[in-house]
Amino acid sequence: MSRTDACVDFLQRLIRTRSMPGQEADIAALLVSEMRSLGYDEVSADAAGNVIGLVRGSGDAPSILFNTHLDHVDAGDPNDWPHDPFGGELHDGVIWGRGAVDIKGPLAAQVYGIAALINGDRPPGDVYVTAVVQEEVGGLGARYMAETLEADLIMVGEPSRNEVRRGHRGRVELQARVRGRMAHASMTDIGRNPLTVLGRFLTLLEGMDHPHDPNLGTGTIAPTLIRTDQTSANVIPGEAHLTLDCRTIGGQGADALKEVLIPLLKSCEIEGTTGDILNPEEERASYAGLKMTYGAEHPALSLPADHRAVQTAVAVLAGPLGAAPPVGVWDFATDGGHFAEAGMTVVGFGPGDDRLAHTVNEHIQVTELERGLHGNTALAREWAVTFAAGG
Numbered sequence: 001m002s003r004t005d006a007c008v009d010f011l012q013r014l015i016r017t018r019s020m021p022g023q024e025a026d027i028a029a030l031l032v033s034e035m036r037s038l039g040y041d042e043v044s045a046d047a048a049g050n051v052i053g054l055v056r057g058s059g060d061a062p063s064i065l066f067n068t069h070l071d072h073v074d075a076g077d078p079n080d081w082p083h084d085p086f087g088g089e090l091h092d093g094v095i096w097g098r099g100a101v102d103i104k105g106p107l108a109a110q111v112y113g114i115a116a117l118i119n120g121d122r123p124p125g126d127v128y129v130t131a132v133v134q135e136e137v138g139g140l141g142a143r144y145m146a147e148t149l150e151a152d153l154i155m156v157g158e159p160s161r162n163e164v165r166r167g168h169r170g171r172v173e174l175q176a177r178v179r180g181r182m183a184h185a186s187m188t189d190i191g192r193n194p195l196t197v198l199g200r201f202l203t204l205l206e207g208m209d210h211p212h213d214p215n216l217g218t219g220t221i222a223p224t225l226i227r228t229d230q231t232s233a234n235v236i237p238g239e240a241h242l243t244l245d246c247r248t249i250g251g252q253g254a255d256a257l258k259e260v261l262i263p264l265l266k267s268c269e270i271e272g273t274t275g276d277i278l279n280p281e282e283e284r285a286s287y288a289g290l291k292m293t294y295g296a297e298h299p300a301l302s303l304p305a306d307h308r309a310v311q312t313a314v315a316v317l318a319g320p321l322g323a324a325p326p327v328g329v330w331d332f333a334t335d336g337g338h339f340a341e342a343g344m345t346v347v348g349f350g351p352g353d354d355r356l357a358h359t360v361n362e363h364i365q366v367t368e369l370e371r372g373l374h375g376n377t378a379l380a381r382e383w384a385v386t387f388a389a390g391g
């Protein structure tokens, strides 16, 4: 079987192995056994249940950590799909199913792309191939890995149509909470309605200025959900919550956002009400039993277009791809932000059309998968030395 055929076969088995967040045990076992049979030098699962494969380098060139994730989003109603979302069917050179582009295609292209160096010329430095848990629900796996594993260069395999990605905006979810006084809705003089405060606040939000980043664009804040402590229509609520979906640029974390938003909300208070902006934390557990507590916060990721890690990745990929790939930014947030926050240098490259991610049409062309595989082999072989040599 050719390397591409073996990679396709592996991708089909990955798609047939369901792996919703928190339920990645089966797919982790499949990945561990595949890496072992391919001859990876070390294969293990860490305390979070993340899978880590290592191909040891022949020298001391910078280390590279290739990264994807094990989980996928819900497939919805299978009847809405043209093919079984968990069938991994191959039709006319196209593989169908949940995860084909996000993220099992790119995962297979990393595992097989790096395996090409095991029995031939070794990579110049150590190369890790990793797949983490719970990327789709807050990044428990990447948060843990960024604290416990260090590499000089990180290559995030989220689908990029085999182009190079140098960042994305971050995402922070905040809650505006206003407390007032509950009362019979016929007695507005007794009640202190928190919705009145939120109404004023929404108007001010609309007119807010947001910071701009030449690489990532402008930050945004979208009010998305509103709820009160009431289910009765004839009661003035005592408390109201408004969810804010904040898309952030570098340096704009939850604390920085709160510094701006708290005074804005305070300026909307009426007598007898108090407002606050919260970033609620939640405890999550991985299938392996690790528990972590954190708020809904994904850091932005951004390298300038002329950064050496970006430029050398482009130069290396020009070989197998036949031309220098375009460089851009992702629309969505990735786990790369957690590695960048830990001080590591993160670039993105992966096969698959990101516009098909999370849809009922998710599929990947075998030819594109193959180009991604060859791209990963070239990166593992040449990126670290080219980067260390200064491009």
Ligand SMILES: [Zn+2]
Pocket (backbone or CB within 6 Å): 069, 102, 103, 135, 158
């Ligand atoms: Zn993904």
